[in-house]
Amino acid sequence: MIVVPLGKDYELQDCPIARALELVGERWTILVIRDCFLGVRRFNDFLAHLDIPRAVLTNRLDRLVIEGMLKRREYCPGRNEYLLTKRGLSLWPILHSLAEWGDQEAAPRAGRRRLFAHVECGTDLDAAGACPACGIVPDAGDVEIRPGPGAELALRDDQVTRALLRPHRILEPLEITPARSTRSGHVRSFRRSAQATEQRLPSM
Amino acid sequence: MIVVPLGKDYELQDCPIARALELVGERWTILVIRDCFLGVRRFNDFLAHLDIPRAVLTNRLDRLVIEGMLKRREYCPGRNEYLLTKRGLSLWPILHSLAEWGDQEAAPRAGRRRLFAHVECGTDLDAAGACPACGIVPDAGDVEIRPGPGAELALRDDQVTRALLRPHRILEPLEITPARSTRSGHVRSFRRSAQATEQRLPSM
DNA sequence: CCGGCAGGTCTGTTCATTGAACTTAGGGTA
């Protein structure tokens, strides 16, 4: 491995937009990163939430690690989780502008599914990511994701989608409810082991 | 035609980011739109500047017209130009965030190739697209593109790239210098026919 | 009526994506 063949090279397009797209412009890449922001960290959780072919997910995670957007960490022998690095966190404005545009121009079918709120005061963030009540742009650790008016109409019903419906802080690992098998002891015990690092959103 | 098969459907990802990517997430699409903002309007100019396969360009332009991002206009019988619509202009924040990230994180090899300046006062715009001198965010019609410190090192040398090195207002049609053949009469006469419409950048 | 140009379409090949099956390694249960 460590082969980095992957097309998507706009090599002769010497412009910052093309350079950015070389790194995050491949299919699925942005959605993987979005999930990282929402708190997804594990291979199988990405898989369940994205419906992405396993091989493609492997490929995208590898590439993001190589490019320094994510770091891989063994939370128990042989099992990895993927965390946003400083560089990965710096992608936030791109995700934010895409989300804003998607909300404005690609009409949500029944209100937003997810809202972002300032934990301190409970106020919903405005379009620019600022807290209207406090007049500041909260750090990542102080932002909570919670279900919006359209949440009930979710098209999906996997564990990760369900976990995302429960209010939780951004970047914090999700509380996944195991499908069946109540006795998956050793995995459960690791679920909350990886606490939020000193990740901060550059601007939100 | 008017077939809209094209994959790239993240249909089950009911989230604004996924919806945005369904419309502008395909390969080349963003670069086509970037060129529109720079002033490129014609099939052959996109072709020369992007090194994109003709069939793919046709496909992307068709799709963008269908989705209402561009409008097609016959500037002389049988020849089209492509103009950003209001909806297309609303993509600016996405391009801007990509360009910012590309400049910060995917290091420009020798300074920026293009700078944006406020025409009224000649001041370079800041990262948010505002004029530091006037304290306003100028409309598209008042923004000028001009070569930056890295412009000389351009990797490309097609007509469009050369045209982009000459200062000009954003969204205005480019002054393409015909390669050879000084006597391409009827085309020249149309070059400046299509004046800037009332396009305005929603925020820059 | 010839050549050039804008704006495409057609074609064969290459490359990426997909879904499904298979692999590896550790752990729990009986």
Next chain:
DNA sequence: TACCCTAAGTTCAATGAACAGACCTGCCGG
């Protein structure tokens, strides 16, 4: 020990897009 489970990959055949290059068409100017 034998058996089953889960996480996290890898491998593979089939499909579908992207690619480069040749070809086509309508219009023009000389």
